[in-house]
Amino acid sequence: MAAGPMKMRATENGGVTEIRVLMTHPMETGQRKGPDGKLVPMHFIQSLVVTVNGKTVVDGQISQAVSRNPVFTFRVKGGAKGDKIEVAWIDNQGESNKTEAVVA
């Protein structure tokens, strides 16, 4: 299954860069029954990384209890317009995706 679109926006204001990232992912808990009455297997993002100009600023470990199509907001101090932000994730089935944005 191909990873769905990922969107991100990063804006700097008064020395703080706010990063808002949307990930497309079913975040299946393994407790939901599909249309065939069988349990849909667990399928969820486990790890994510946020980097600024190549340096890791946030390491996240998450569970299937994060909502479907996760949206995260992070904040970084000392960033500047033009900095490159990247966010990548990997899930429990080994699928991954990443996106990048320039701080506006």
Add this chain to the structure above:
Amino acid sequence: MNAVRRLLLQGAGALAAGLLAPLAALAATWNKEAFGAKSAADALKGIRFVNASPSSDVVIEAPSIAENGAVVPIEITSNVPGTRSIAVIAEKNPFPLVAKFDFLEGAMPYVKVNIKMGETADVRVVAEAGGKHYFASKNIKVTIGGCGG
């Protein structure tokens, strides 16, 4: 072959390899024991966040009543100086540990995230700063549980 290796081998670029390599390492250390724990106490033991003291410097902004337990917006700030990590627990979820974030290199100890809650419960946030732990809790009423079918 898993997707990460496939991407790396496809030579998706120095950029991709640069980002996915630390990610793959991080993925390898996903704390299975803590995330699989069935009690908040065991989950916190699993990430070694123990003996936390209550602190008003750990701030949770969240609705008091969540109409939809599948999407409960939580905004967390830790004003404890030197906060390096934050863990989010939903006390009555089947697996209470929801997330753990490590903040490095200028990242502020702040996060907004949407979580699933199975039923009315306390959401507890534990922050790690200077090797010590601090926590705050907020009770959130859930009208329709959001963990499963």
